Amino acid sequence: MILSHEIPAASYWSLRLRAGRLLRLTALDGGAVCSTLIFADSDPVDRLNVPDTLKAQMSARIRPPMVLMSDRGTALCSVTGSSLDWHDCLTGHSLDAHVDAPGPSSYATDRNDWRRSARYGFLSELRKHGRGPADLHGCVNFFAKVAIGPDGTFAYEPKHATAGDWVTLRAEQDLLFVCSTAPHPMSQTWMPGAVRAEVEPGELYGPTDPSVTFRPESTRALAAAKAVLA
Template sequence: MSEVLLSHEIPGGAAWSVLIRAGRELRLTALGAGANCSTLLFAAHHPVDRLNVPDTLKAQMSARIRPPMVLMSDRGTALCSVTGSSLDWHDALCGHSCDPHVARFGPSAYTGDRNQWRRSARAGLLGELRKHGRGPADLHACVNFFSKAATSGDPRGSLAFVPGHAADGDWVSLRAELDLLVVLSTSPHPLDPRWAPAAVRAEVSTAPPVGEDDPSRTFRAESARALRAAREVLA
């Protein structure tokens, strides 16, 4: 049985970061309807390995993140495996929100709004990255866990935000394949027309041993290669 080693509730519209050892599991749980968790991934001890969303999607023939996909680095190395989820769609196309996305909801500042101060995911992610000696150059395409954006059906094939995709209690679990730095923001999805951020609970726990029949290993040949590359890094 898995043992929870760390539990932290990230308020809606806030940011947090955590270092996770290889072999452990990160479970994210939506604590309200419409939650969004913009997520950056970095190999903690290998600066060249960070999440590469285009390669992750292309190698696994997908336009969304779902189990049992592997989230891959620029070098095709597995950073983590999506071991389970209550949802079959997590957005990886739209990126994180920036200040102009938040400005449309009106002016906001800590001096007047205190903890209800509206901040973009970019602002929150940068604040966390600086704690680890990183900065704007380390921002990359993210995964927006709990959010869905799909083609709207117009002639241009535009992406449209799908409201009501996530409910209170929806979850996703990630198994770290390398020692990871995970940076999270709970600001709303950039296409969400509302400012109604929900909290997300992050739990780090032990994970069961991985066998040769692990779903992420057998999902696609590209996934298996990425996991072998991660094992070689750890060796």
């Protein structure tokens, strides 16, 4: 184990992860959500591109062994395992309007129980890395499920994750992760959950790795990431 850090409920955190290492996220509470932005640390403009990631891999969700791709079609990280077969990436992160729906909240009135959106947390962490609002992009809401209902609208499942559910990501290049544990933007209640983040050494993988063989597009994305490291 290289690092273990608990992200409290309704909080935020960021991490630089070296290529080849594994990041394991574990839900510590039922209903926990970890909204996550991902950037290539070597290039300030290369970041997670959700539409291309989904289109290239014929999916409307994130699950193993998919590869999360950047704007340039380069692999950022691979989903090497998960206790859940569905992580939402369609609905974006929560805004201040979402957390104010039950009524206004501020530090002056609520102290440490002050409700803060994922956007607030993202911007707070991005400033630490010299970034700002222009760097916000489509995120992955790990541990959340939003399917398409029979009528074509989004259907959020509030009890998708239970305590102990997990997902592991293998960094294919040096990365910056920015995380928020604010509730999902479609949640009807303010019940955030904590998430544990653990970093472990990775292992070398070959041409039969599930992410490599998943689709031709994932093969090309991983090859492009290796070129970045060369």
